[in-house]
Amino acid sequence: MVAQRTREVEISGIRKMFESAPPDSINLGLGEPDFDPPEEVVEAFCRAVREGHNHYGPSAGIPALRDKLAERYRDREPGTGRENVIVTGSGSEGLMAAALALYNPGDEVLVPNPGFVLYAPHARLAGAVPVSYSLKEADGYLPDFAELERLVTPRTSALVVNSPSNPTGAVFPKSVVDRLVAFADRHGLTIVSDEVYEEIVYETPATSFWGRSDRVVIVNSFSKMLATTGWRIGFLVAPRPLAIELNKIHYHIMACPSTPAQMGVLAGLASTAGTRRMVREFRARRDLVVRLLGKIPGMSLVSPGGAFYAFPRFAWPHSSQDVAGALLGRGVITTPGNAFGSLGAAHLRLSFAASRPNLRRGLRLIADYAGELAENGP
Ligand SMILES: Cc1ncc(COP(=O)(O)O)c(C=O)c1O
Numbered sequence: 001m002v003a004q005r006t007r008e009v010e011i012s013g014i015r016k017m018f019e020s021a022p023p024d025s026i027n028l029g030l031g032e033p034d035f036d037p038p039e040e041v042v043e044a045f046c047r048a049v050r051e052g053h054n055h056y057g058p059s060a061g062i063p064a065l066r067d068k069l070a071e072r073y074r075d076r077e078p079g080t081g082r083e084n085v086i087v088t089g090s091g092s093e094g095l096m097a098a099a100l101a102l103y104n105p106g107d108e109v110l111v112p113n114p115g116f117v118l119y120a121p122h123a124r125l126a127g128a129v130p131v132s133y134s135l136k137e138a139d140g141y142l143p144d145f146a147e148l149e150r151l152v153t154p155r156t157s158a159l160v161v162n163s164p165s166n167p168t169g170a171v172f173p174k175s176v177v178d179r180l181v182a183f184a185d186r187h188g189l190t191i192v193s194d195e196v197y198e199e200i201v202y203e204t205p206a207t208s209f210w211g212r213s214d215r216v217v218i219v220n221s222f223s224k225m226l227a228t229t230g231w232r233i234g235f236l237v238a239p240r241p242l243a244i245e246l247n248k249i250h251y252h253i254m255a256c257p258s259t260p261a262q263m264g265v266l267a268g269l270a271s272t273a274g275t276r277r278m279v280r281e282f283r284a285r286r287d288l289v290v291r292l293l294g295k296i297p298g299m300s301l302v303s304p305g306g307a308f309y310a311f312p313r314f315a316w317p318h319s320s321q322d323v324a325g326a327l328l329g330r331g332v333i334t335t336p337g338n339a340f341g342s343l344g345a346a347h348l349r350l351s352f353a354a355s356r357p358n359l360r361r362g363l364r365l366i367a368d369y370a371g372e373l374a375e376n377g378p
Pocket residue numbers: 031090091092093116162165166194196220221222223229233234
């Protein structure tokens with residue numbers, strides 16, 4: 001009754017976990033900031049609705065927002081203008097539009113393992129074949145260039161990158177970005193760079209892929225930057241000829257993005273104060289999580305340099321599903337690492353989108369569980 005592609009595509013493991021959580025659980029599974037959007041952003045959204053901006057707008061977004069976004073990217077590429085920017089109905093929609101606009105049936109697309117849950121399914125929905133490249137803990141979750149070279153075939157058409165990364169929190173240094181660009185150029189690959197966490201960094205700023213190649217699509221979103229996940233609003237930045245093609249697909253997915261949401265986020269671009277406050281709190285929580293996880297026997301962690309996730313590895317002979325399930329029974333929601341790919345096995349993803357007291361409580365429950373495993377054997 002349904003198409004083959006529908007039968008093959010799965011709902012992400014993250015959502016499954018939430019759906020079976022007992023009430024009152026401590027939630028370290030959230031993939032969204034536990035903050036409200038800045039006041040001026042909420043105000044601008046409400047004002048837009050009240051003032052009658054409740055109608056369809058241009059498919060690629062309202063000109064004022066596209067101009068403001070283009071301005072942000074001009075230090076990376078001075079020629080960036082409105083035509084390079086397409087406002088989307090979220091980063092997720094931007095990723096889907098990019099997949100449908102770029103991947104041909106039978107193409108191979110290099111996707112990170114572990115990596116965000118949409119990259120491989122989107123490639124499959126476009127008829128392409130996702131090919132995983134490794135981000136290993138031992139390498140600080142940076143790509144292995146020898147492996148990338150081995151994985152490229154004449155059918156490889158695109159490389160998906162995500163820095164800062166969900167789930168690992170790794171931020172690619174500039175030297176790695178340079179090497180990835182050179183690698184993609186050498187093999188004629190289009191880079192799809194998911195930069196939705198670019199503002200959420202702790203030590204060194206993230207290096208954008210914009211302005212480094214003619215074959216690049218930047219996927220970005222206001223979801224994390226302005227804590228507006230429920231508004232579903234994001235954007236793509238691409239070279240002009242590619243932007244025209246992306247906009248066709250985007251139009252066929254959703255006609256146009258929400259008009260009042262665009263007016264809300266436009267107000268948010270005037271100041272970065274709200275985002276900076278949020279990042280300061282995330283950094284304090286990151287430090288807390290790193291310190292507390294460091295004391296748990298059987299767990300190790302590469303300190304995340306960005307995003308708001310810790311991706312510890314455990315040494316117990318259990319699947320990440322079983323460990324996350326056991327922790328769920330004790331009242332703490334975590335995300336099993338294998339939801340992000342095979343190299344996520346033996347990992348959990350812990351989100352710092354939880355208050356410091358809840359992070360302490362959640363980590364205490366994890367420490368108790370680890371202590372019992374150490375005492376009684378796994
Ligand atoms: C790496 C990454 N990319 C894209 C998205 C999509 O964000 P949204 O659809 O809310 O813009 C997320 C959300 O969790 C993410 O973690």
